[in-house]
Amino acid sequence: MLSEPTVRELESTARRLRVEILKMLNMARSGHTGGSLSAIDLLTCLFFNRMRHDPGNPGWESRDRFVLSKGHAAPALYACLAESGYFPRDDLKTLRRLGSHLQGHPDMSKTPGVEVCTGSLGQGFSQAVGLALAGRLSGGTSRIYALLGDGEVQEGQIWEAAMAAAHYRLDNFCAMLDMNGLQIDGKVSDVMEVNPLGPKFLAFNWHVLEIDGHDFQAMDRAFEDAEKTKGRPTMIIARTVKGKGVPFFEHKASYHGVPPSDEELGLAMEHLGHS
Amino acid sequence: MIATRDAYGQTLVELGRENKKIVVLDADLSGSTKTALFSKEFPDRFFNAGIAEANMVGMAAGLAAGGMIPFASTFAVFAAGRAFEQIRQSLAYPRMNVKVVATHGGITVGEDGGSHQSIEDLAIMRSLPNMTVLCPADGPETAAAIRAAAAYQGPVFVRLGRAKVPVIFPEMTSFSIGKGVTLRDGSEMTFITTGLMTAKALEAADMLKEGGISARVVHLGTIKPFDVDLVIKAARETGAVVTAEEHSVIGGLGGAVCEALAEGFPTPVERVGLRDVFGQSGTPDELLEHYGLTPAHLVEAAERVLQRKALTAESACTRSAAG
Numbered sequence: 312m313l314s315e316p317t318v319r320e321l322e323s324t325a326r327r328l329r330v331e332i333l334k335m336l337n338m339a340r341s342g343h344t345g346g347s348l349s350a351i352d353l354l355t356c357l358f359f360n361r362m363r364h365d366p367g368n369p370g371w372e373s374r375d376r377f378v379l380s381k382g383h384a385a386p387a388l389y390a391c392l393a394e395s396g397y398f399p400r401d402d403l404k405t406l407r408r409l410g411s412h413l414q415g416h417p418d419m420s421k422t423p424g425v426e427v428c429t430g431s432l433g434q435g436f437s438q439a440v441g442l443a444l445a446g447r448l449s450g451g452t453s454r455i456y457a458l459l460g461d462g463e464v465q466e467g468q469i470w471e472a473a474m475a476a477a478h479y480r481l482d483n484f485c486a487m488l489d490m491n492g493l494q495i496d497g498k499v500s501d502v503m504e505v506n507p508l509g510p511k512f513l514a515f516n517w518h519v520l521e522i523d524g525h526d527f528q529a530m531d532r533a534f535e536d537a538e539k540t541k542g543r544p545t546m547i548i549a550r551t552v553k554g555k556g557v558p559f560f561e562h563k564a565s566y567h568g569v570p571p572s573d574e575e576l577g578l579a580m581e582h583l584g585h586s
Numbered sequence: 587m588i589a590t591r592d593a594y595g596q597t598l599v600e601l602g603r604e605n606k607k608i609v610v611l612d613a614d615l616s617g618s619t620k621t622a623l624f625s626k627e628f629p630d631r632f633f634n635a636g637i638a639e640a641n642m643v644g645m646a647a648g649l650a651a652g653g654m655i656p657f658a659s660t661f662a663v664f665a666a667g668r669a670f671e672q673i674r675q676s677l678a679y680p681r682m683n684v685k686v687v688a689t690h691g692g693i694t695v696g697e698d699g700g701s702h703q704s705i706e707d708l709a710i711m712r713s714l715p716n717m718t719v720l721c722p723a724d725g726p727e728t729a730a731a732i733r734a735a736a737a738y739q740g741p742v743f744v745r746l747g748r749a750k751v752p753v754i755f756p757e758m759t760s761f762s763i764g765k766g767v768t769l770r771d772g773s774e775m776t777f778i779t780t781g782l783m784t785a786k787a788l789e790a791a792d793m794l795k796e797g798g799i800s801a802r803v804v805h806l807g808t809i810k811p812f813d814v815d816l817v818i819k820a821a822r823e824t825g826a827v828v829t830a831e832e833h834s835v836i837g838g839l840g841g842a843v844c845e846a847l848a849e850g851f852p853t854p855v856e857r858v859g860l861r862d863v864f865g866q867s868g869t870p871d872e873l874l875e876h877y878g879l880t881p882a883h884l885v886e887a888a889e890r891v892l893q894r895k896a897l898t899a900e901s902a903c904t905r906s907a908a909g
Contacts, residue, residue: 372653419651419680427651428680431671437641438676441648441656444633448609448654468672471641479633 595620709837
């Protein structure tokens with residue numbers, strides 16, 4: 312259970328990170344707005360409350376590891392890494408620029424704190440399963456977290472990896488599903504229905520939790536529950552709102568891969584209490 | 587005679603004893619790829635992905651990111667084909683320290699037919715930045731190549747075969763990634779070969795010698811990085827080249843040799859390999875005969891290239907006389 316001040320602090324951090332995300336996307340003039348905003352509360356809870364990591368020593372062997380399998384939400388990850396201190400916040404202004412260490416999709420070779428290369432959907436999830444296997448072989452206590460999109464689970468590789476994680480009883484592995492209900496071409500249910508997801512992962516022998524992905528208490532309880540679960544990996548299905556935090560972006564598939572214009576940025580900043 | 591996949595299986599076990607970071611993955615073909623030998627001795631370091639090659643490669647990448655040295659095996663057609671994009675994104679792009687050892691390359695897979703005979707894997711893998719591509723000729727060279735791959739930091743694709751092949755390298759031979767070897771000296775033309783075609787080229791060189799033709803044999807156990815210097819040296823010194831591979835003539839060894847020579851030392855080349863066709867069912871020997879991959883076919887190719895070499899020399903003389 313998080314204390315009230317901790318919840319307020321996480322909410323305030325997430326609000327600040329939303330501003331960073333919108334600013335970097337606006338400067339980059341391209342990138343994925345909606346899915347970064349739907350995921351940022353989950354990432355905030357992980358990076359600033361749950362995970363053991365050391366920005367001063369990104370290679371620390373016993374660290375917990377986070378894999379952004381829905382790699383197009385890179386701005387959310389970069390905002391968290393900068394806020395943690397993996398690199399200067401000013402670097403965020405270089406997102407997607409030639410020569411920048413902040414590529415359009417996460418690149419472990421270029422960005423401190425990025426664990427694996429993701430962006431081609433489905434592949435991060437498999438790599439996270441591999442990291443969990445390696446963690447178990449090394450005998451450490453590190454936990455592996457991965458964030459999937461709900462459109463992403465249309466990839467067949469997701470289900471190959473889901474089978475493997477359960478088969479190898481990876482209880483050091485906790486995946487989250489950012490269920491915002493939208494993908495580039497429209498509603499997930501119109502493009503290719505993926506529901507019911509809870510029963511699917513249950514049938515794949517996962518421990519499944521369903522929560523509100525913008526409720527920090529619920530997230531913390533779910534991470535705690537996952538950590539106590541033995542013999543099975545955990546899937547946290549987090550109901551989220553695409554574009555969350557900026558009313559005119561919310562629930563809109565059209566903001567999947569579109570950055571905020573200067574005018575939209577101004578309005579959004581006002582809404583988020585920044586000017 | 588020993589199949590390169592058998593040498594691989596035995597070497598993996600030795601590596602497993604020497605280094606606890608060696609882990610092995612397979613996709614339900616461990617009996618055929620010979621990784622089953624490793625799984626018997628080190629069950630905790632062996633991961634069967636089931637019939638799921640994409641996830642196998644992804645898990646291998648994650649294991650490497652977690653500090654392990656993974657070897658991932660399946661048939662070449664599934665490794666380079668089914669899991670191509672995983673090899674691209676999860677291995678080559680980040681230079682992940684994973685060794686993809688693909689057995690059952692080429693037509694000598696035999697009776698299983700064209701669906702299972704990879705004829706394009708070298709071309710596909712060679713086109714990827716950061717990728718190292720090996721194609722050893724026999725058992726001893728395979729053992730050395732697998733050891734070299736394990737010692738190398740970065741992604742490696744190794745192509746091995748199903749069929750037993752003659753031993754041409756000594757036991758405990760060495761393997762230097764990126765370096766070819768001249769197995770037979772010769773002055774009139776050069777066979778540049780890889781994989782099991784190297785043994786056939788040595789036979790062809792013997793046949794040519796009986797006819798008074800001096801043929802060199804250069805074996806390239808590494809397709810990438812490509813030994814441009816050795817290829818150009820052979821072209822410069824012998825003036826004619828025949829390439830031979832158990833692979834399409836497009837994009838693999840023959841393609842690489844032509845690229846190197848077109849830019850570095852234009853020379854008549856004949857490419858022996860599959861002429862832009864898929865394989866089919868048959869015994870390995872029947873298929874090698876049917877698709878033109880025997881020593882006799884290499885001799886014919888040598889004769890063709892020697893004729894072209896003579897014509898080139900003649901036209902050069904005519905040009906200089908006219909000038």
